[in-house]
Amino acid sequence: MPLFFGHKNKNEENKQVQEIEIDQIVPNRYQPRRTFSEESIAELAQTLKEQGLLQPIILRKDKQEDGKYEIIAGERRFRAARSLDWAKIPAIVEDMDDAKVASLALIENLQREDLNPIDEAQAYLQLMKVNDLTQTELAKQVGKTQSYVANKIRLLRLTPKVQSFLVSKKITQRHGRALLNLNEEDQDRAVSEIIKRGLTVKETEAMVEDLDGYFAALAEAETQPDEKKKAKKTKKQIIKTGNDFKVQVNTIKQAIKMAKESGLKVKYKEDQQKDSYKITIELFNKN
Incomplete structure (x- = not known):
């Protein structure tokens, strides 16, 4: 007809x-x-x-x-x-x-x-x-x-969630067709990633080829920056502590110099360790 x-x-x-x-x-x-x-x-x-x-x-x-x-x-x-x-x-x-x-x-x-x-x-x-x-x-x-x-x-084989994004034009039909090889749970997981990261069709197709591998790599990539940040912070703290020793030692040495200029006889001994800095000071009258 x-x-x-x-x-x-x-x-x-x-x-x-x-x-x-x-x-x-x-x-x-x-x-x-x-x-x-x-x-x-x-x-x-x-x-x-x-x-x-x-x-x-x-x-x-x-x-x-x-x-x-x-x-x-x-x-x-x-x-x-x-x-x-x-x-x-x-x-x-x-x-x-x-x-x-x-x-x-x-x-x-x-x-x-x-x-x-x-x-x-x-x-x-x-x-x-x-x-x-x-x-x-x-x-x-x-x-x-x-x-x-x-x-x-x-x-129509796409999940209601994926279909709703198609209707609202948040994804294209090519995105939708790329998801057809996935089961319903993975379709919803994948489309959320598409929306979150604004994936292109080509990127979506690559993700669908190995979805579990994609998310595993993503999880690893997301944890690495935190570890690097932590290491950087620790290193910074160590450097800061070293700088604190140097500042304090210089301050003490400046005080020794002022004592000498005031007429005192001064003897001092330095003992630097990995986590400590020891200064022994003896003061004498010149008379």
């Missing part, structure tokens, strides 16, 4: 636009987009406030709840209108099966080209299920290569 069908067919102009109450509308359960930018919704709401709704949203009767309508296309417009506290919104009610609804929801979002990779992967998986398609068939339908679709779907 072709996915790229047009919901704006030649008879659409003759379809009646209805005013549907906002409270009667439920989101599209096949909506691939899990997150909506509050900023973009606010911008669209401002446009609706100034210009009104230029294109009605598309709905179908909800199969799960009587009296409700499910969004087929136009969820951003719906959310913007709801943020303005509209009571009703212009809509066209279509009769459409699940496969077409899922297909149209994906196509609408792909045309915007800002789906995050996880939402896109989930959408491809859902399209394959509802339309009973292989990856190759789906790729042909959506105008992508089979490898493109396969690489997107593989991202």
